[in-house]
Amino acid sequence: MKNIKLLAIAPYNGLKDLILEEAKARNNLDVEVHVADMLEGVELVKTLQNKDFDCIISRAGTAELIREVTDTPVIDIKISIIDMISAIKLAENYSGSYAVVGFRSITEKAEIVRELNDYSIDIQTINSLLEIEGYLTDLKMKGVSLIVGDVITSSKARELGLNTILVTSGKESVKNAFDEVVNLLKLLVIFDQKNILIKKIMDYSEMEYIAFNKERKVVLTNIKTKRQYFTDFAKEIVDQLFKEKECEIIKEMDNSLTLIRGKLFESNEEVYACFYFRAIKPSTKLADPAITFLNVFDESKTNLETIPTNNKQLLKVIKDVKSYSNATNPLLLIGEIGTGKDFLAHAIYKNGPYQKSPLIVIDAKYMDEKKWLNLINKDNSFLTESNITIYMKNLQMLNEACQQLLESYFINTYIHKRNRFIFSFVNGYSDVFDKGPFLQFIRNELGAFPLVMPTLNDRKEDISSLTSLFMSELILKYGKQVVGLEPKALQLLQEFKWTNHIDQLKRIIEECIILTDTYFISEESVQSVLANERFPTANTTTYLDLQKPLDEINKDIINLVLSEEGFNQSKAAERLGISRSTLWRKLK
Numbered sequence: 198m199k200n201i202k203l204l205a206i207a208p209y210n211g212l213k214d215l216i217l218e219e220a221k222a223r224n225n226l227d228v229e230v231h232v233a234d235m236l237e238g239v240e241l242v243k244t245l246q247n248k249d250f251d252c253i254i255s256r257a258g259t260a261e262l263i264r265e266v267t268d269t270p271v272i273d274i275k276i277s278i279i280d281m282i283s284a285i286k287l288a289e290n291y292s293g294s295y296a297v298v299g300f301r302s303i304t305e306k307a308e309i310v311r312e313l314n315d316y317s318i319d320i321q322t323i324n325s326l327l328e329i330e331g332y333l334t335d336l337k338m339k340g341v342s343l344i345v346g347d348v349i350t351s352s353k354a355r356e357l358g359l360n361t362i363l364v365t366s367g368k369e370s371v372k373n374a375f376d377e378v379v380n381l382l383k384l385l386v387i388f389d390q391k392n393i394l395i396k397k398i399m400d401y402s403e404m405e406y407i408a409f410n411k412e413r414k415v416v417l418t419n420i421k422t423k424r425q426y427f428t429d430f431a432k433e434i435v436d437q438l439f440k441e442k443e444c445e446i447i448k449e450m451d452n453s454l455t456l457i458r459g460k461l462f463e464s465n466e467e468v469y470a471c472f473y474f475r476a477i478k479p480s481t482k483l484a485d486p487a488i489t490f491l492n493v494f495d496e497s498k499t500n501l502e503t504i505p506t507n508n509k510q511l512l513k514v515i516k517d518v519k520s521y522s523n524a525t526n527p528l529l530l531i532g533e534i535g536t537g538k539d540f541l542a543h544a545i546y547k548n549g550p551y552q553k554s555p556l557i558v559i560d561a562k563y564m565d566e567k568k569w570l571n572l573i574n575k576d577n578s579f580l581t582e583s584n585i586t587i588y589m590k591n592l593q594m595l596n597e598a599c600q601q602l603l604e605s606y607f608i609n610t611y612i613h614k615r616n617r618f619i620f621s622f623v624n625g626y627s628d629v630f631d632k633g634p635f636l637q638f639i640r641n642e643l644g645a646f647p648l649v650m651p652t653l654n655d656r657k658e659d660i661s662s663l664t665s666l667f668m669s670e671l672i673l674k675y676g677k678q679v680v681g682l683e684p685k686a687l688q689l690l691q692e693f694k695w696t697n698h699i700d701q702l703k704r705i706i707e708e709c710i711i712l713t714d715t716y717f718i719s720e721e722s723v724q725s726v727l728a729n730e731r732f733p734t735a736n737t738t739t740y741l742d743l744q745k746p747l748d749e750i751n752k753d754i755i756n757l758v759l760s761e762e763g764f765n766q767s768k769a770a771e772r773l774g775i776s777r778s779t780l781w782r783k784l785k
């Protein structure tokens with residue numbers, strides 16, 4: 198063990214000799230002793246700061262003042278009862294009247310001696326150096342001519358023409374202080390060794406880490422300089438971590454995917470924010486839309502509370518989602534293209550139990566068998582993680598081979614027990630999926646709760662609020678002063694047969710805004726934009742619900758022909774072999 202480097206500040210000369218004597222009797226100690234009292238001692242410590250002492254030893258008030266200016270441990274050479282008895286015995290032989298004056302460390306011992314011996318001693322406790330002169334002057338006025346105290350009190354007393362007896366520390370007190378130094382440093386060495394070991398273990402691990410204190414200063418890190426971007430990113434999000442308390446983020450950095458875990462730690466009543474960085478192998482190319490991520494701090498407009506709807510079916514879906522929000526059961530979103538399945542999936546994630554970890558979106562539209570195999574067979578794929586939300590969308594695009602592959606993956610890994618799954622598919626798109634075993638497996642074996650999204654055609658009542666919402670975003674984008682739709686323009690939107698639903702409505706509104714230079718979007722603008730919507734004529738039955746009453750089916754046919762004729766009523770009436778007025782009557 199290396200020698201202990203000890204700095205001793207003795208408030209008077211005699212103590213210096215005792216310290217040197219004690220130091221000689223011990224091994225493993227390098228002691229540097231100075232004689233200095235109170236503020237003088239403090240200044241001295243400041244100038245010697247760079248000498249890296251392991252410990253400082255001093256006495257009473259001087260020790261207390263030194264403690265305030267240094268992080269090095271300071272041990273106090275305590276005044277023992279014996280030291281106090283010796284001083285008071287001397288004073289008792291004095292024929293005049295005397296008093297004990299000093300900081301609490303001195304006067305508390307004097308009080309014990311007074312009580313044990315039944316002496317009548319005037320004892321005055323001071324709390325700051327500034328009080329000394331006042332106390333001494335008062336005592337002098339009362340006829341006291343001898344002061345028993347520490348160095349600073351004694352020297353002040355002498356200045357005021359009083360006699361003094363200095364309370365000195367005896368051999369025993371110095372020896373005790375040295376024992377305390379040795380014990381404390383033994384503990385510190387053990388603590389330091391543990392710290393060094395932990396740091397070595399952490400540095401060896403493949404994870405890089407960085408820890409911040411609450412002033413956002415880096416207190417510990419092993420991030421290599423070539424990966425400065427880890428540090429930069431951590432600095433960007435450290436405020437959010439202090440707020441959220443924990444997070445897990447997947448981010449593309451320097452052409453590879455990194456998993457970043459953030460956590461708050463408490464030590465010694467201080468809170469620290471720590472980030473860990475670990476590379477994860479991407480299973481697809483980075484820019485591939487097949488797999489994307491949404492992280493806790495990423496901006497997302499989705500919010501269950503603000504979905505604009507008066508539609509009963511959608512309100513029921515939202516209610517069901519809320520009931521399931523804290524559960525981890527799989528959910529199955531079913532709906533036509535553009536009905537808001539993704540929007541809802543994001544909202545489920547944001548309200549769900551794993552909202553502080555990433556949402557991983559796997560789009561089956563861009564996956565093939567090779568990519569699925571790659572994803573599920575990688576040891577360090579993110580699918581080996583737990584407690585994350587995984588959104589598998591467009592399942593209608595899965596062929597039979599991929600369906601089988603996924604089914605056995607779920608059966609063999611129980612991945613759905615460790616994570617929350619949200620599935621979605623477009624119904625009526627593929628018989629291979631709709632009638633295939635995988636959909637049954639998701640419903641029956643995985644127990645996914647189905648949520649059916651209404652089409653926009655079923656949500657006519659929401660078209661007005663959705664339109665306002667999109668318009669408010671778009672006028673910012675295009676800098677237009679459009680404030681709304683003419684009533685007839687809105688009516689056209691409400692009567693239109695949507696095929697791509699909210700997606701399509703959003704696009705139509707955008708086109709109208711581009712074309713409009715007035716405050717209100719006119720009926721004509723909407724008419725001309727809708728006229729450009731192409732409808733598949735070969736497969737019109739897809740848009741006719743033959744379960745409806747005949748009147749309704751007739752209405753749907755008229756609307757379809759109207760839209761195909763660019764909302765030209767005369768042409769539509771002519772094609773249907775009816776008059777314009779009959780056409781409008783049938784539409785009412």
Ligand SMILES: Nc1ncnc2c1ncn2[C@@H]1O[C@H](COP(=O)(O)OP(=O)(O)OP(=O)(O)O)[C@@H](O)[C@H]1O
Binds near residue numbers: 538
């Ligand atoms: N409640 C809503 N409020 C505002 N915008 C919405 C809402 N629901 C959906 N949207 C918007 O409508 C568009 C279509 O929604 P989304 O992509 O979620 O539909 P989808 O059913 O997942 O479509 P697809 O089947 O094509 O993936 C998106 O631009 C989305 O932002």
